[in-house]
Amino acid sequence: MRIIFLxxxxxxEAGAVVGSAQVWMGEEESMWRMGWNEITADxxxxxxxxxxxxxxxxxxxxxxxxxxxxxxxxxxxxxGVWEDQLRGKAMTAQKLICYSEGHPNEPVYTELCNWRRKKxxxxxxxxxxxxxxxxxxxxxxxxxHTLEELLQLPGVGQNKAGEFGDELLEMTRRHPQPSPFPLxxxxxxxxxxxxxxxxxxxxxxxxxxxxxxxxxxRKLLEGIAEGLSVEQIRERVAMGRRxxxxxxxxxxxxxxxxxxxxxxxxxxxxxxxxxxxxxAYEELGDAFLKPVLQRVYGQEAAEAEDREMLYERxxxxxxxxxxxxxxxxxxx
Numbered sequence: 505m506r507i508i509f510l511x512x513x514x515x516x517e518a519g520a521v522v523g524s525a526q527v528w529m530g531e532e533e534s535m536w537r538m539g540w541n542e543i544t545a546d547x548x549x550x551x552x553x554x555x556x557x558x559x560x561x562x563x564x565x566x567x568x569x570x571x572x573x574x575x576x577x578x579x580x581x582x583x584g585v586w587e588d589q590l591r592g593k594a595m596t597a598q599k600l601i602c603y604s605e606g607h608p609n610e611p612v613y614t615e616l617c618n619w620r621r622k623k624x625x626x627x628x629x630x631x632x633x634x635x636x637x638x639x640x641x642x643x644x645x646x647x648x649h650t651l652e653e654l655l656q657l658p659g660v661g662q663n664k665a666g667e668f669g670d671e672l673l674e675m676t677r678r679h680p681q682p683s684p685f686p687l688x689x690x691x692x693x694x695x696x697x698x699x700x701x702x703x704x705x706x707x708x709x710x711x712x713x714x715x716x717x718x719x720x721x722r723k724l725l726e727g728i729a730e731g732l733s734v735e736q737i738r739e740r741v742a743m744g745r746r747x748x749x750x751x752x753x754x755x756x757x758x759x760x761x762x763x764x765x766x767x768x769x770x771x772x773x774x775x776x777x778x779x780x781x782x783x784a785y786e787e788l789g790d791a792f793l794k795p796v797l798q799r800v801y802g803q804e805a806a807e808a809e810d811r812e813m814l815y816e817r818x819x820x821x822x823x824x825x826x827x828x829x830x831x832x833x834x835x836x
Contacts, residue, residue, distance in 0.1 A: 506530055506532065508530060509527075510526060510527075511526065511527050512580070514578065514579060514581055515578045517577075523542065525578060527570060528541070529562070534557065538553045538554040538562055539551055540569070554566070561722065564714060568712055571708045572704075574704045575701055577701075597658035599690050600642060602694050602699055603693060603694050604644075606702075607645055608641065610644075612644035613644035616675065617637075620635055643676060647676045648672075648676055649673065649676060654673065656686060720741050720751065721754075723737070723741050724737060724752070725755070727765075728764055728765045733765075734769055737765075745816065746816070749816060752766070753819065756826065766823055769817075773817055777800070778821060782825055787799075790825055790826060794806060796818055797811070
């Protein structure tokens with residue numbers, strides 16, 4: 505096997521090396537292999553992380569598996585590898601978030617979540633547009649009592665403070681502050697090792713989601729190659745039909761061809777109806793589906809019982825429309 509990548513790591517406790525390891529990637533007969541060799545007091549143990557033909561898939565696995573090891577305390581022997589260069593306000597913000605997640609105040613957090621849910625319903629906005637879970641966690645832990653204190657929390661700007669500050673402070677003032685503002689004391693409470701471990705856990709969660717999404721995309725492409733229908737693919741990946749079709753749109757954007765599946769799903773749709781949809785996209789644009797739905801099927805279609813099926817067809821034809829338009833643009 506030809507080794508194309510090798511990196512050494514160490515695990516230290518109280519300044520002493522208590523473990524060492526190497527992560528490696530290699531190629532043999534057009535197949536990629538990747539593994540982790542760990543040396544302990546009991547000897548060396550090899551763990552195979554990946555064997556397959558996809559370089560992209562191997563990199564997804566690499567990032568996810570390596571960040572788990574970094575979270576366990578392993579560090580590259582060459583400084584700077586996989587380190588976040590956080591300084592100034594960025595470092596302070598991450599330490600505040602890290603502290604808040606390690607010292608939760610669940611009763612106040614629940615109260616804030618209930619407020620956000622009612623606020624979102626009243627204003628007809630998505631809850632995350634009112635405030636993120638992370639921001640509510642920060643507020644519940646540090647309990648600002650003034651507008652100036654609220655503005656010290658990352659994620660709170662003048663606009664958000666002006667829009668929701670009074671309501672938030674009305675809730676936080678009911679509770680005594682566990683520690684005073686300003687929050688400089690958090691710098692000492694969260695040391696570098698604690699912050700590093702927390703950051704790696706954030707990366708692990710992010711990379712796990714990316715790896716799962718990549719796995720779903722791979723199954724979707726395999727399903728297209730096998731000639732499966734949307735319903736068959738939906739059962740394979742345990743997702744809803746709409747989610748599958750939205751993934752098809754993403755694959756098209758990334759340069760993959762989904763035409764066999766699009767053709768299969770639209771084969772029962774009359775040609776005249778398909779033409780009408782294409783003409784509506786040409787005239788109205790493809791950013792929004794509802795105007796196209798109403799143009800082709802009438803104003804009442806948005807409330808019809810079969811509207812989900814109609815929207816599904818619109819999404820499938822939009823894939824074809826965008827591909828055709830891209831082909832014409834490239835040819836020109």
